[in-house]
Amino acid sequence: NAGVTQTPKFRILKIGQSMTLQCTQDMNHNYMYWYRQDPGMGLKLIYYSVGAGITDKGEVPNGYNVSRSTTEDFPLRLELAAPSQTSVYFCASRPLGATTSGTSTDTQYFGPGTRLTVL
Amino acid sequence: DQQVKQNSPSLSVQEGRISILNCDYTNSMFDYFLWYKKYPAEGPTFLISISSIKDKNEDGRFTVFLNKSAKHLSLHIVPSQPGDSAVYFCAASSGTYKYIFGTGTRLKVLA
Numbered sequence: 001n002a003g004v005t006q007t008p009k010f011r012i013l014k015i016g017q018s019m020t021l022q023c024t025q026d027m028n029h030n031y032m033y034w035y036r037q038d039p040g041m042g043l044k045l046i047y048y049s050v051g052a053g054i055t056d057k058g059e060v061p062n063g064y065n066v067s068r069s070t071t072e073d074f075p076l077r078l079e080l081a082a083p084s085q086t087s088v089y090f091c092a093s094r095p096l097g098a099t100t101s102g103t104s105t106d107t108q109y110f111g112p113g114t115r116l117t118v119l
Numbered sequence: 120d121q122q123v124k125q126n127s128p129s130l131s132v133q134e135g136r137i138s139i140l141n142c143d144y145t146n147s148m149f150d151y152f153l154w155y156k157k158y159p160a161e162g163p164t165f166l167i168s169i170s171s172i173k174d175k176n177e178d179g180r181f182t183v184f185l186n187k188s189a190k191h192l193s194l195h196i197v198p199s200q201p202g203d204s205a206v207y208f209c210a211a212s213s214g215t216y217k218y219i220f221g222t223g224t225r226l227k228v229l230a
Binding site for chain 2: 004040041043058094108109110
């Protein structure tokens with residue numbers, strides 16, 4: 001059980017280039033998320049998905065696109081990279097369950113992150 | 120508009136003593152709160168959570184307290200160990216599957 005995996009670990013892009021950040025989970029979780037973390041800041045939600053074929057915007061979706069064709073995969077696409085997208089990107093997944101039960105099954109499981117630099 | 124605030128960017132504590140990390144929130148609709156721990160070059164890992172129907176939840180050395188009237192929660196670590204040195208994030212949810220994170224507090228436990 002590998003949990004949540006992300007590739008690549010590091011990437012340097014030039015302004016205007018495009019790339020896809022890959023995220024895969026093997027826990028059969030319904031919910032998946034993409035966050036970015038800028039230095040000294042918390043995690044900001046980019047996009048999330050409640051199941052295959054269903055995605056929605058988070059707090060900071062501009063400049064990104066996502067798709068969810070399978071339960072396992074939730075790739076994040078950057079079409080025209082900009083220096084403002086320099087950040088560490090985390091993918092997370094969560095099982096279906098009530099948020100008020102107070103058990104660890106309601107929590108998100110994070111991948112190790114992708115450090116992206118746009119020059 | 121920062122709905123979840125961690126006003127202390129860093130905290131240093133002697134090994135064996137208590138660490139208290141604080142978190143304030145503004146949205147009274149939040150009903151579920153979590154603490155995550157993050158080591159450098161790793162993703163956050165879940166530590167402990169609390170529902171708004173409780174005011175305390177304990178798991179080993181970690182206890183989270185929730186004061187709904189003050190919109191404040193705190194994480195207590197007793198006794199603190201050097202391995203607890205990490206960045207701690209609090210997060211809140213309002214009965215949905217989306218979470219709002221604070222900016223984090225860097226805890227350093229001195230041996």
